[in-house]
Amino acid sequence: MTVFVVSHNLQLNSPQTPDFSAEQLAKGLMHHSTAFSSSDALDHPHWLVKLESDLSVNDMANELVRAWKAFRIHQGHSVDHSCLALGGRKDSAALPEAPLQMGSWGVDFVECTDPDKFLASINWDALKSARPSDGIFELRA
Numbered sequence: 001m002t003v004f005v006v007s008h009n010l011q012l013n014s015p016q017t018p019d020f021s022a023e024q025l026a027k028g029l030m031h032h033s034t035a036f037s038s039s040d041a042l043d044h045p046h047w048l049v050k051l052e053s054d055l056s057v058n059d060m061a062n063e064l065v066r067a068w069k070a071f072r073i074h075q076g077h078s079v080d081h082s083c084l085a086l087g088g089r090k091d092s093a094a095l096p097e098a099p100l101q102m103g104s105w106g107v108d109f110v111e112c113t114d115p116d117k118f119l120a121s122i123n124w125d126a127l128k129s130a131r132p133s134d135g136i137f138e139l140r141a
Contacts, residue, residue, distance in 0.1 A: 002060045003104040004051045004087070005042070011112035016078035022048040028071035035063045047099045047106075057105060057137060061085045065141045068109060084110040084118070085139040088131060115140055 010019050020028070022041035026049045030039035038052045053060050065085055072079050087107040090100050100106050112118045119125075119138075128136055 001037075002053050002055055002057055003101075004053075004060060004064065004107045005047045005100045005104055006049045006051060006064070006107045006109055007046050008048055009108050009110040009112075011110060011118060012081055014078065017072070017081065017111060018077065020048075025049050025071075028074070029064070029067045032070040032074065033063055033067035035060070036067070042099050044099050050099060057087070057089075058139075061087060061107070061137055061139045064107065064109065065139060069141070082112055082115045083141045084108075084112070084115055085137070085141075086110065086124070087137045087139075088127075089135040091132075091135060 008020065008025070010017070022043070026039045026041040029049065029051065030036055035055055036051050036053050040050045042048055042050055051064070053063070055063060065083055068083065069079050085107055087105045090102050090104050090106060092102060094101050110118060124138070128138070
């Protein structure tokens, strides 16, 4: 079972691309994907949704992007921007009540106009180099 705990980093300031509540996002992703076995809204300041699937990590990342865009389109929102799914596996112990547990993936879903500029602003190359190659992913769409 692959588990993604997802945050949303909306780098756009446009009424055509509004932010989502955790509840809206959980329902929308589940509605637009048959690959997720569960999609739960989280009550957390950073993490919005916990997704579970039998897909591999890479396939689940692709499905997350596809379902997210389908949800945006269904809502009549613009999808004329770039999307990034930036994931890192939790390789250390966590508090029992924490949404992100060891072995699960923390995924930052980013909507922006310039992915290269965004990645440079968070020093993504340095972040990636500090992690094992099988413990991190970057998907651009």
